[in-house]
Amino acid sequence: MKFLFKTDYEDDIRLFPHSGYLWTYGTLLILIAAAPHFLSSYLVSQLVFVSIYAIVGVALLILTGFTGQASLGHAAFLAIGAYTTAYLQQFGVPFPVYFLTAGLLTGIIGAIVGFPALRLHGIYLVIATISFALIVEEILARWESVTHGNEGLRVKTIQMLGTTVPRDSPGFYYLCMGVLIFVILGAINLLRSPTGRAFVAIRDSETAAKSMGINVSLYKVKSFAISAAITGLAGCLFAHKLSFISPEMFTLQLSIEFIMVILIGGAFSLHGAVLGAIFIVMVDPFLTFLKDDIPGAIANLSLLLGAGAERAAAIEKSSAAFASANGLKGAIYGFLIMAFILFEPLGLYGRWLKIKLFFQLFPLYKRATFKRQKIYVKSERNR
Amino acid sequence: MSKSFKAFGLAIGALALTQMPALAQTKVTDQGISAGEIVLGSHQDLSGPIKSWGVPVANGMKMAADELNAAGGIQGRKIKLIVEDSGYDPKRAVLASQKLIEKDKVFAMVGPMGSPTVLAAQDILFDAGVLQLFPLTAAEFTYKFDAAKPQERLKFNNLLPYVESTRAAVKYLIESKNLKKPCIMHQDDEYGKNVLDGFTQQVAAMKIPAASVTSYKRGVSDFSAQVAKMKSDGCDIVVLGTVVRETIGAMVEAKKLGWDVIFLGATPTNVLEVPALGKEAVEGLYAASGFEIPYEDTAKGKVKDWLANYKKAYGTDANTQAIIGYNVIMTFAHYANKAGKDFNGKKMLDALESGDVFQDIFSSPPTKFSNSNHLATTITQVQQVKSGRWVLMKDSLSF
Structure with missing residues (x-):
């Protein structure tokens, strides 16, 4: 096991605490860069969706994971980013300009939404953000001169530096990954700055934060604005990836998916956003693959175990019928999520940390390591 | 010199000829086709x-x-x-x-x-x-x-298509029943918008002002406000840009108010579920449709x-x-x-x-289809619910 001796404050805030990080993240970066060259565009497309969901995941982590403000309105922020993109594009605005405008405008709206949040906590804040999302959905459907209402808007291919970047090209994939990496680095930087530390202080105890001289209202609004702005950037990419947007795409369901990204990934670390996004986006196609391949595999297995050819064919047929039953995927999906919330509240990243520690400390690993030592009393009165 | 120039020109021309159709050619895949x-x-x-x-x-x-x-x-x-x-x-x-x-x-x-x-x-x-x-x-x-x-x-x-079928059905009913005050209630989404467009285009073409236009959000189940408004506006035909539940809901509401008016649904209302679930409340409902719904016994x-x-x-x-x-x-x-x-x-x-x-x-x-038209048909029928069944009233309609 590696021990890090920190002798300086610089050691504490370093981006790569030791050389091992450089190796692992360097390899990951090479894999990401090489991916479009050896993966089919179906898989690359999934990775693009993963990166878009991960960007929203990072945004939501900043707000929910680090500032402690829940939101079920992020689909609306995504919609604002997407519609800004589609609207400005009509006037020939270049990609970098409308990309940044999408982020900026969404950030401003996020700050405005942040104001009522100053007086709301927990479930009440969730209700407020849901109503915000519903209002946005309604505006998108009604403001026909800008949004084309329920007919939706076509989004053209990105034009940049004299070339087009089609949504299925490696170029678009690199763009999404680049934005994701930039957002993650930005978030890491933010979290080790005074602002980020103020966020964490507010999450842990508002009273304590206030007594330390933190302007709670200011930082809450800031957190909302930053989170919304990042989601707005993701919205721009999302619009380009789908090439068509309409109000019915940005529903409460999507906001719930985003919350699930961080719940499943782990709401205490930025790794969680990426792992959660991989889970949410890729489980469904993965189950589709299983549906296609498992019945054949089961039949082969039963042949090996000595079943006759006829029997094996019957087994293949019945397992195929079971695997393609409507709603089976939804059930598996729901079951996995329930299992996570019940048995692994720290999410995928929490599980990874535990596995890593298990091997590092083997055979001395104690399950109690991850038990919370101190239970804070959380009530409406003493926050 | 001039001869070789000519040959060069011919060669260029030939090349251009081979390339030109390729430019306008549609690429169609052959994948997925095998001998069996x-x-x-x-x-x-x-x-x-x-x-x-x-x-x-x-x-x-x-x-x-x-x-x-x-x-x-x-x-x-x-x-x-x-x-x-x-x-x-x-x-x-x-x-x-x-x-x-x-x-x-x-x-x-x-x-x-x-x-x-x-x-x-x-x-x-x-x-x-x-x-x-x-x-x-x-x-x-x-x-x-x-x-x-x-x-x-x-x-x-x-x-x-919704627009064309709505136009044809609206035209037929307004003309055959000599109606003066057409109204519409439509769902607030892309589908409802299409029905509204068809309705608006047709009444404009016939120079009859729409007496009332109301909408509802997908998923709601109470239509009392919309129906009451259309009644007070004096509608004599209500076009429904609705699906199954809303069609029944609107007609139940009209019955409750004792309002006897012609209802005409867009094509999605022309399904078996409407008379099956709506029972006597949807008696008399007209609908635009593409084909006759078959019944087992007939x-x-x-x-x-x-x-x-x-x-x-x-x-x-x-x-x-x-x-x-x-x-x-x-x-x-x-x-x-x-x-x-x-x-x-x-x-x-x-x-x-x-x-x-x-x-x-x-x-x-x-x-x-043809090389300029990729839509199969716009020919519309109008059917009506009579004793719990869809019955063909008029076919081969257009606007």
Whole structure:
């Protein structure tokens, strides 16, 4: 096991605490860069969706994971980013300009939404953000001169530096990954700055934060604005990836998916956003693959175990019928999520940390390591 | 000198001639076609908000494929149909389309479900040269194409569009009953907007002002305010841009107020569920429709057998949705047969555009495409609910 001796404050805030990080993240970066060259565009497309969901995941982590403000309105922020993109594009605005405008405008709206949040906590804040999302959905459907209402808007291919970047090209994939990496680095930087530390202080105890001289209202609004702005950037990419947007795409369901990204990934670390996004986006196609391949595999297995050819064919047929039953995927999906919330509240990243520690400390690993030592009393009165 | 110059010019000219048609040529894939098989793909909503459409459509498609295969397939090639669930989510529709193209190597996308889902995945199909045949959305983008963009020629639709069918039905009822105050109540989404457009265009063309226009948000179940408003506006016909539950809800409300008015539903109201669930409340409802809904006890010949087979295979009565799904595959098979023994993508496209007429077993208006028209038909019928059944009132309507 590696021990890090920190002798300086610089050691504490370093981006790569030791050389091992450089190796692992360097390899990951090479894999990401090489991916479009050896993966089919179906898989690359999934990775693009993963990166878009991960960007929203990072945004939501900043707000929910680090500032402690829940939101079920992020689909609306995504919609604002997407519609800004589609609207400005009509006037020939270049990609970098409308990309940044999408982020900026969404950030401003996020700050405005942040104001009522100053007086709301927990479930009440969730209700407020849901109503915000519903209002946005309604505006998108009604403001026909800008949004084309329920007919939706076509989004053209990105034009940049004299070339087009089609949504299925490696170029678009690199763009999404680049934005994701930039957002993650930005978030890491933010979290080790005074602002980020103020966020964490507010999450842990508002009273304590206030007594330390933190302007709670200011930082809450800031957190909302930053989170919304990042989601707005993701919205721009999302619009380009789908090439068509309409109000019915940005529903409460999507906001719930985003919350699930961080719940499943782990709401205490930025790794969680990426792992959660991989889970949410890729489980469904993965189950589709299983549906296609498992019945054949089961039949082969039963042949090996000595079943006759006829029997094996019957087994293949019945397992195929079971695997393609409507709603089976939804059930598996729901079951996995329930299992996570019940048995692994720290999410995928929490599980990874535990596995890593298990091997590092083997055979001395104690399950109690991850038990919370101190239970804070959380009530409406003493926050 | 001048001779070689001439030769050079000829060579350039010849080169230009070979290149020119290539520029305007539509690329159609040949993947998924083998000696014994044609692979077709589709994405349906099997678990989402419109699964009451997706599931029977998928059943109808499977049934058609099984029937064709049992009869020896298309010129000896069996149909392999792969259906993916999109859950009415454009993201999943995009991924499903890519999976079908790349992993399953489908030759064509047949009967994909829903407007946002079809639109989000459309370009992916065209880039791969995969035909998009008969999607389950009557929106314009599924058949209107730009001749300058060759890949757009890959889309065909055989569904009756909402705008045209609403116009034809509104025209027929207003003229035949001499109505003066037309009104509309429509769902607040893309579908409702289409019905509203059809209504608005038709009353404008007939120079009759709309007496009342009201809407509702998808999912609500109370229509008392809308119906009361339309009653006070003195409507003599109410056009409904509704689906099943809302149609019944609006008519129950009118009955409650003792308001006797003509109701005319758009094509999605012309399904068995409306009279089955609405009972006497929907008596007298008119609806625009594409074909007659068969009933088991009055159906004859092929249709009767078909109804019995469907019930045997899926344990429920066949409905409009199942017929549409069935027809998707049957229409494909008709044109694939016409494309001939040495079937390929180019031949299929030519067969579709040949102007050959396909007639289904349900006596729908005939399906016919050309190289400038990729929409099968706009011929509309008007049906009415009489003692709990849809009855044909007038066919061969247009505006």
